[in-house]
Amino acid sequence: MCRRLSISADLSEIERAFGIEQVLYPYQRRFNISPTQTVPAIRELEGRRVLDEYRWGMVPFWGKDSLNADIYSIHTNSAYWKLTERQRCIIPCSGLYYWRQEGKKSYPVHVVLRKQGIFGVAGLYEVWRDAQGRVQQTCTLLMARSNELIAEFETRMPAILDPGEADAWLRPVSTEIEALARQLRPYTSERMRLYPVTSLIENEHYDHSDCIQELDVRLGRVKA
Numbered sequence: 001m002c003r004r005l006s007i008s009a010d011l012s013e014i015e016r017a018f019g020i021e022q023v024l025y026p027y028q029r030r031f032n033i034s035p036t037q038t039v040p041a042i043r044e045l046e047g048r049r050v051l052d053e054y055r056w057g058m059v060p061f062w063g064k065d066s067l068n069a070d071i072y073s074i075h076t077n078s079a080y081w082k083l084t085e086r087q088r089c090i091i092p093c094s095g096l097y098y099w100r101q102e103g104k105k106s107y108p109v110h111v112v113l114r115k116q117g118i119f120g121v122a123g124l125y126e127v128w129r130d131a132q133g134r135v136q137q138t139c140t141l142l143m144a145r146s147n148e149l150i151a152e153f154e155t156r157m158p159a160i161l162d163p164g165e166a167d168a169w170l171r172p173v174s175t176e177i178e179a180l181a182r183q184l185r186p187y188t189s190e191r192m193r194l195y196p197v198t199s200l201i202e203n204e205h206y207d208h209s210d211c212i213q214e215l216d217v218r219l220g221r222v223k224a
Contacts, residue, residue, distance in 0.1 A: 032201045
């Protein structure tokens, strides 16, 4: 299960990559995002592509918290299936964090695209009002099978979309599981790389640019 993200891209890069027409909150770059914190998410609103802020960990009015949803199981849940039909979003990302185990020790690594570009993760969102009348905006990441790189850490990985695939995800033609599986396929491992980063990211409140700096594990410091 993916539990940490980074989104270090400037707002202009996100707008350009995903064709954002309106930004509904004061966007800030984030270097260490944990579940239950907020993430930027892209969705269609009245025919316009907008960027807004959502809580990572969907809390639907009908159910429990959900950080990630597997495309091969959501079709068995009728409520999730309805969201797949009409409440899709894309979570823009710069990287994913995992922990590499070496003997009895482990250290965090940052998984990014080799070209250091921004990418999007397919997601679902929910908007509703709680008993106090407050609007709740929450989202969950969709998971596909892991590629060879991520398989070291887990059997599933976030369903990564290239920016050019945003239209196909946000404006679905089919919601059949076979069509979803074709869209949300494992991302090519050759287009990704990973590198060690500071253990400070283990503190979910630590959110600084040094989180994404490559670390020399032997020396315990940022590479020159």
